[in-house]
Amino acid sequence: MLLDTDPYLTRYAERVRGMSASEIRALFAVASRPEVVSFAGGMPDTSALDMEAVEAVVAQVIRDSGATALQYGGGQGRAPLRELLVEVMEHEGVPAHADELLITVGGQQALELIAKCFLDPGDVVLAEGPTYVGGIGAMTSHQADVRHVPMDAEGMRIDLLEEALDGLAREGRRAEYVYTIPNHQNPAGVSLSVERRHRLAEVAERHDLLIVEDNPYGLLDFAGETFPSLRQLVPDRVVYVGTVSKTIAPGLRTGWIAAPGPIRDKLVLLREAADLCPSNLTQMIVESWLRTQPWREQIKRFAAVYHEKSVAMLDALATEMPEGVDWTVPSGAFYVWLTVPDGIDTSDLLAKAISHRVAYVPGRGFYADGAGGDHARLCFSYPEVARIGEGISRLGELLHEEIELVAAVYGDDAPQVRPRRTGPATGVGG
Ligand code: PMP
Numbered sequence: 345m346l347l348d349t350d351p352y353l354t355r356y357a358e359r360v361r362g363m364s365a366s367e368i369r370a371l372f373a374v375a376s377r378p379e380v381v382s383f384a385g386g387m388p389d390t391s392a393l394d395m396e397a398v399e400a401v402v403a404q405v406i407r408d409s410g411a412t413a414l415q416y417g418g419g420q421g422r423a424p425l426r427e428l429l430v431e432v433m434e435h436e437g438v439p440a441h442a443d444e445l446l447i448t449v450g451g452q453q454a455l456e457l458i459a460k461c462f463l464d465p466g467d468v469v470l471a472e473g474p475t476y477v478g479g480i481g482a483m484t485s486h487q488a489d490v491r492h493v494p495m496d497a498e499g500m501r502i503d504l505l506e507e508a509l510d511g512l513a514r515e516g517r518r519a520e521y522v523y524t525i526p527n528h529q530n531p532a533g534v535s536l537s538v539e540r541r542h543r544l545a546e547v548a549e550r551h552d553l554l555i556v557e558d559n560p561y562g563l564l565d566f567a568g569e570t571f572p573s574l575r576q577l578v579p580d581r582v583v584y585v586g587t588v589s590k591t592i593a594p595g596l597r598t599g600w601i602a603a604p605g606p607i608r609d610k611l612v613l614l615r616e617a618a619d620l621c622p623s624n625l626t627q628m629i630v631e632s633w634l635r636t637q638p639w640r641e642q643i644k645r646f647a648a649v650y651h652e653k654s655v656a657m658l659d660a661l662a663t664e665m666p667e668g669v670d671w672t673v674p675s676g677a678f679y680v681w682l683t684v685p686d687g688i689d690t691s692d693l694l695a696k697a698i699s700h701r702v703a704y705v706p707g708r709g710f711y712a713d714g715a716g717g718d719h720a721r722l723c724f725s726y727p728e729v730a731r732i733g734e735g736i737s738r739l740g741e742l743l744h745e746e747i748e749l750v751a752a753v754y755g756d757d758a759p760q761v762r763p764r765r766t767g768p769a770t771g772v773g774g
Contacts (some may be wrong), residue, residue: 359465366709371694375703381735382703383722386530386678388591392649398593401632409628417624421447421600421614425627428634429600433586435640438573440543440602444655446611447622451587451599455482456523457614458556458583458601463519464490470508471523472500474710474719476530479558480525483712488520490712497672498534500524504513507550519582521554527562527571529676531710531721535675538571545577555654558585561677563643566651569675580604581611584697588630588678591643598624650678650725656725656732665741666747681707682690683718684743687750690720693742702738732736756771 353361375382405413426442426741448454455478463469465487471479473492485488493505505522512518524544526536536544548555557574575582587599601611615621633639654674661671662678670687679694682704685688690706697703707719722739725731 351544356518357576358594363485364769365550371698372703374698380701381705381727381731381738383727383735384703384705385726386723387726388590388594388646388678389653389725390595392646394637395595398633398638401636402629404636405625405628405632413625413628414623417621419612419621420632421445421578421622422624422631423625425598425631425634426600428631429721430584432563432588432591432639433602436559436570436573437578438559438562438575438602440575440582442595444602444605444608446601446603446608446615447627448599448601448615449597449619449622450589450594451558451585452478452482453615453618454587454601455479456485456557457557457611458482458521458585459486459488460614461607461610462554464657466634467520469521469523470505470510470519471712472525472529472532472600474531474707474721475523475717476525476558477705477709479525480710480712483523484554491519492711492713492715493522495529495532495534497534497643498540499526499529499532499534500540500544502540502547505544506547506551509547509553513551518551519553521556522548523556523558525558525561527559528564528674528679530561530677531679531705532681533672533677533679534675534681535571541574543573545574547573547579548578553581555582556585557582560585560590563591564647564650564655564678565646565676567675568644568647575602584593589772592630592633592639592648595758596630598622598626598630599715608623614768624636647676650676651729651731653724653732657722657727657736660733660736660740665736666744668739668747669743678723680722682720683724684720685750686718688743688746689717691717693746697739697742700738700742702735702742704739 372384375384375612423442425447426445429445430440430442459482463486466489467491469483470493472495480490488629493508494501496765518519555574575584584602588596657680658673670683672681674680694706704720704722707716712717
């Protein structure tokens with residue numbers, strides 16, 4: 345429904361009026377057809393789980409503790425789960441105490457509660473550019489002014505972050521927080537270098553900054569490496585977000601926040617206002633999984649599956665992409681960030697891509713300010729290895745055609761020939 349034909353428009357809260365589903369959402373309905381190779385949704389390969397083990401865990405929870413599992417629970421989440429999640433964090437070298445944790449409905453609810461806790465309309469948040477679609481949505485749904493800090497192969501440019509902070513200070517303003525995904529970033533597929541983590545921690549001290557450290561992918565490093573967390577470096581300044589979505593399964597909708605005590609208390613109150621408490625049933629399933637299953641080995645298996653898929657994608661990109669197309673090389677998780685030549689707009693190209701039976705998320709979805717038209721996110725985690733090459737070959741063919749078309753129509757004036765749209769695409773990705 346178009347906004348100006350919505351008869352309820354004048355009734356909505358201010359923050360809701362500007363919200364609309366992107367036209368891209370409709371295209372994704374087509375992209376989910378089996379003949380399309382979709383690199384769009386950031387979906388884990390749940391078929392890599394041992395389903396018999398899952399069945400046994402779920403049955404055991406009901407058999408042994410059915411009445412508790414089906415009852416309400418506390419707003420902070422179950423203590424036994426919080427203790428087990430501390431072990432998951434430890435596995436990555438992130439220190440925490442179970443008291444500091446709040447269980448959420450995935451990392452997404454965590455990001456929303458944090459935005460609600462800290463952001464008034466117009467407040468500034470500094471976030472990597474590009475950044476996670478759902479992170480942008482959580483912040484902009486509270487009418488935040490999301491400003492981007494560019495990245496390179498070593499993650500967020502901390503020198504440019506400082507510039508942005510100085511600029512805000514000159515305006516007499518500050519950033520409410522910095523939102524970062526330091527490990528195997530969604531969508532850029534790069535990690536913040538160790539040196540920059542230390543610099544970010546120093547900058548946070550110097551500018552009295554709060555950092556939201558969103559870490560769904562840290563355990564999915566292809567070489568099994570882990571990096572120092574920001575929480576480890578400046579614990580009093582970090583609100584940390586974790587999730588089991590990428591290490592066990594997103595259907596469990598279980599995530600968590602680790603935060604300093606006063607912040608945790610506010611977040612518990614906000615969550616109780618939103619949904620009372622997390623599901624005991626899913627919490628107990630996660631508890632039982634972590635207690636009885638070889639979860640460290642399972643995560644290693646996931647990382648190996650994704651590594652193999654990343655190699656399939658990178659090999660195909662190297663052989664199929666035309667001159668002028670560039671991409672990042674991930675060392676973990678799910679994503680490759682593609683850059684196409686000037687004159688091609690990935691939002692405009694998506695419908696054609698889908699008719700070529702391949703889908704991606706246009707780069708614009710990952711910016712709050714309408715930038716990103718020359719990028720696309722390719723997620724390799726979900727399609728079968730055998731289909732990845734096929735999908736990249738279709739995309740390569742389309743980009744060859746498109747580059748020829750731009751050159752034929754515009755000759756040497758090709759760059760910047762197409763009008764850039766403004767405004768981010770919302771409601772896509774994962
Ligand atoms: N943060 C990032 C960076 C993500 O990529 C995602 C999901 N794709 C989430 C948070 C939220 O995931 P979930 O709610 O499933 O934990």
